[in-house]
Amino acid sequence: MAGLLQNASLWGDDIPWLCALREKGTDVFTRLGVPGAKVEDWKYTKPRLLNADDFVLPEAPAQHSCSCGCEDYCDEGCGCRRNIPLDAYQIHFKNGFRHPEHNHFPEGVTVLPLDEAIAGNEDCRRYLGKIADIETAPFAALNTAYLENGVFINIARGIKLDKPLVIICHTCAGERNLFYNLRNLVVMESGSEAEIVEYFHYDGIEKSRYFVNVVNEIAVGKNAVLKHYKCQDDAYKAAHVSLSAVQIKAGGRYQNFCLQKGADMGRNEVRVKLQDKGAEARVDAAYKMSGWATLDTTTVIEHLSPETYSEQLVKGVVDGEAKGVFQGKIHIAPHAVHTEGRQLHKALLLSDTAEIDCKPELEIFADDVKCSHGAASGELDEEQLFYMRSRGIDEDEARRILVEAFLDDVLLKVDSEPVRNWLKTML
Amino acid sequence: MKPLLEIEDLHARVGDKEIIKGFNLTINEGEVHAVMGPNGAGKSTLSYVLTGKPGYEITSGTIRFKGKDLIAMSAEERAREGIFLCMQYPVEIPGVPTATFLKHAVNAARKHQNLPEMDTFEFLKLVREEGRKLGIDNEMIKRPVNVGFSGGEKKRLETLQMSILKPELSILDEADSGLDIDALKVVAGGVNALRDGQRSMLVITHYQRLLNYIVPDYVHIFADGHIVKSGDKNLALELEEKGYADFVREK
Numbered sequence: 001m002a003g004l005l006q007n008a009s010l011w012g013d014d015i016p017w018l019c020a021l022r023e024k025g026t027d028v029f030t031r032l033g034v035p036g037a038k039v040e041d042w043k044y045t046k047p048r049l050l051n052a053d054d055f056v057l058p059e060a061p062a063q064h065s066c067s068c069g070c071e072d073y074c075d076e077g078c079g080c081r082r083n084i085p086l087d088a089y090q091i092h093f094k095n096g097f098r099h100p101e102h103n104h105f106p107e108g109v110t111v112l113p114l115d116e117a118i119a120g121n122e123d124c125r126r127y128l129g130k131i132a133d134i135e136t137a138p139f140a141a142l143n144t145a146y147l148e149n150g151v152f153i154n155i156a157r158g159i160k161l162d163k164p165l166v167i168i169c170h171t172c173a174g175e176r177n178l179f180y181n182l183r184n185l186v187v188m189e190s191g192s193e194a195e196i197v198e199y200f201h202y203d204g205i206e207k208s209r210y211f212v213n214v215v216n217e218i219a220v221g222k223n224a225v226l227k228h229y230k231c232q233d234d235a236y237k238a239a240h241v242s243l244s245a246v247q248i249k250a251g252g253r254y255q256n257f258c259l260q261k262g263a264d265m266g267r268n269e270v271r272v273k274l275q276d277k278g279a280e281a282r283v284d285a286a287y288k289m290s291g292w293a294t295l296d297t298t299t300v301i302e303h304l305s306p307e308t309y310s311e312q313l314v315k316g317v318v319d320g321e322a323k324g325v326f327q328g329k330i331h332i333a334p335h336a337v338h339t340e341g342r343q344l345h346k347a348l349l350l351s352d353t354a355e356i357d358c359k360p361e362l363e364i365f366a367d368d369v370k371c372s373h374g375a376a377s378g379e380l381d382e383e384q385l386f387y388m389r390s391r392g393i394d395e396d397e398a399r400r401i402l403v404e405a406f407l408d409d410v411l412l413k414v415d416s417e418p419v420r421n422w423l424k425t426m427l
Numbered sequence: 428m429k430p431l432l433e434i435e436d437l438h439a440r441v442g443d444k445e446i447i448k449g450f451n452l453t454i455n456e457g458e459v460h461a462v463m464g465p466n467g468a469g470k471s472t473l474s475y476v477l478t479g480k481p482g483y484e485i486t487s488g489t490i491r492f493k494g495k496d497l498i499a500m501s502a503e504e505r506a507r508e509g510i511f512l513c514m515q516y517p518v519e520i521p522g523v524p525t526a527t528f529l530k531h532a533v534n535a536a537r538k539h540q541n542l543p544e545m546d547t548f549e550f551l552k553l554v555r556e557e558g559r560k561l562g563i564d565n566e567m568i569k570r571p572v573n574v575g576f577s578g579g580e581k582k583r584l585e586t587l588q589m590s591i592l593k594p595e596l597s598i599l600d601e602a603d604s605g606l607d608i609d610a611l612k613v614v615a616g617g618v619n620a621l622r623d624g625q626r627s628m629l630v631i632t633h634y635q636r637l638l639n640y641i642v643p644d645y646v647h648i649f650a651d652g653h654i655v656k657s658g659d660k661n662l663a664l665e666l667e668e669k670g671y672a673d674f675v676r677e678k
């Protein structure tokens with residue numbers, strides 16, 4: 001019998017700053033706890049699953065059988081080596097633990113297991129725990145309490161990563177209600193460019209229960225460009241909570257696209273601070289679900305300087321008794337004039353019992369800004385359906401085509417064509 | 428002469444309003460019939476009833492197509508059996524490229540005929556050949572279905588679909604609405620190319636003009652939910668001269 005906070009023996013208990021960070025995480029989570037119905041930020045998405053008392057923390061895997069690390073690194077036959085069809089650098093995690101791999105990164109690209117970076121990298125120490133505000137994010141606090149596994153990525157000044165870097169997170173829960181945390185830190189130095197993809201999937205045992213809790217801290221330097229894509233395809237009884245906290249310097253550009261399609265309770269939260277003039281963010285998302293799932297897209301965009309720009313398009317398709325949640329806040333600080341913030345949420349409801357909760361929030365404290373939000377939800381267009389059927393296309397097929405068409409424009413926000421095509425195959 | 432479509436004493440309604448009231452019509456293989464009626468007579472309703480649009484309820488009567496009960500079939504089954512409706516107001520489908528849509532339609536028909544799916548090369552060749560005759564270029568079929576198309580482009584796309592699917596029965600609902608004379612000639616050319624003595628057509632129109640280009644074998648005047656008078660193509664000219672009021676009163 002065990003809840004989310006357990007006594008775990010974690011690596012690095014001889015590093016004082018790390019211990020202090022973890023302790024703070026523990027304290028904050030102890031204080032905040034699993035959000036109940038009264039917590040405004042979580043009023044639509046009830047993390048009921050996370051009140052369970054049978055969570056099990058995964059054990060670190062035994063030494064891998066393969067000496068070169070490129071083969072057989074999972075001998076459980078669970079399919080966790082499943083690669084994705086992209087010409088990309090791939091980093092694999094299984095149940096939160098990293099598998100060795102053979103990537104040869106170009107000069108100026110540092111990719112380290114988080115613990116190694118904690119032990120020896122100055123930038124890691126400088127940024128870790130400084131970008132995500134755990135006081136307002138209970139699960140980020142929880143994640144901090146367990147700070148140990150994840151990846152540290154640093155792209156040096158002016159370097160362009162030549163291929164996308166894909167972080168594949170595989171869960172193989174078995175009979176246990178597995179709980180694990182992942183913490184990634186990405187530091188994009190001035191003028192650097194990269195594409196990072198997160199992919200969450202599981203071993204195909206649909207009924208497995210588990211909870212993946214992810215925090216990404218991301219620093220986008222001056223004129224740097226980071227394209228950050230994600231596909232969440234977890235098991236349908238699983239819980240997935242993720243916070244990406246991003247800070248962007250002058251002229252930096254950050255693009256985030258998240259496709260959520262798995263899990264019983266999924267929340268993808270992106271918080272962006274546009275810190276200096278010319279900083280730009282696109283935060284787009286798509287979700288598609290049925291059954292009883294609740295999938296939540298929450299964004300907080302803070303325009304903290306003049307001439308900053310943000311745009312969001314979020315589109316979802318909800319079937320069965322599922323519920324889609326979108327909470328989008330745009331904050332424009334008092335002196336942040338000549339900024340633009342736009343947000344649009346559109347949902348397609350495929351059944352009478354499907355539900356949408358949408359909460360846009362604009363906090364505008366500056367004059368001379370362009371800020372807008374919009375929301376719409378509807379059903380499949382009967383005229384379009386009939387038009388297709390009158391051409392001999394099956395009703396089911398016609399529905400499928402229309403759903404795909406509905407999501408088409410949001411998928412086009414994914415700049416990278418190979419990533420976009422791969423995401424399309426996931427729909 | 429083999430009957431293709433047999434409609435007997437058809438009554439149909441939309442919502443609680445009865446619009447088709449005792450409609451009878453038989454179309455044999457190879458024949459072109461025109462149904463003419465004033466605005467609001469129920470012409471579009473008739474076309475939807477024949478193609479199985481949801482919301483159009485048949486309260487009594489029978490429709491047979493190639494001897495089979497048409498009413499029992501879904502909209503898509505009717506299409507695959509060989510009925511095509513060239514719509515008065517073609518529907519816009521944002522996000523679906525015209526070519527993709529056409530390919531789905533072609534392959535649905537091929538599947539029904541137990542033929543393998545058409546490969547992309549073959550398909551594009553077909554579309555290019557048929558499209559050229561109708562002034563439809565590659566750019567147009569890359570655009571989403573009917574989105575931003577002019578009235579003429581929409582009707583040409585309807586005609587292209589008809590040319591590709593080669594239906595046994597084409598129902599044309601106001602094929603000339605919104606067309607200038609040049610566009611009308613192009614559309615009529617496409618329609619006439621399908622007249623091979625086997626395929627049949629039901630040309631629904633308010634105006635006689637269209638029938639100068641698609642010359643019917645029979646003309647029926649449709650008012651108050653049923654046919655009030657039938658004749659040959661000269662009936663259309665007579666109607667043009669006298670106006671609908673005379674015929675409705677005759678009854």
Ligand SMILES: Nc1ncnc2c1ncn2[C@@H]1O[C@H](COP(=O)(O)OP(=O)(O)O)[C@@H](O)[C@H]1O
Pocket residue numbers: 441442444446464465466467468469470471472473
């Ligand atoms: N969906 C509908 N709901 C209610 N009434 C309708 C609907 N469609 C058509 N009607 C009515 O049915 C009658 C016939 O319409 P329609 O078939 O479009 O005529 P036509 O094509 O001959 O101009 C009109 O009075 C019209 O208002």
Ligand SMILES: [Mg+2]
Pocket residue numbers: 470471472515600601
């Ligand atoms: Mg009409």
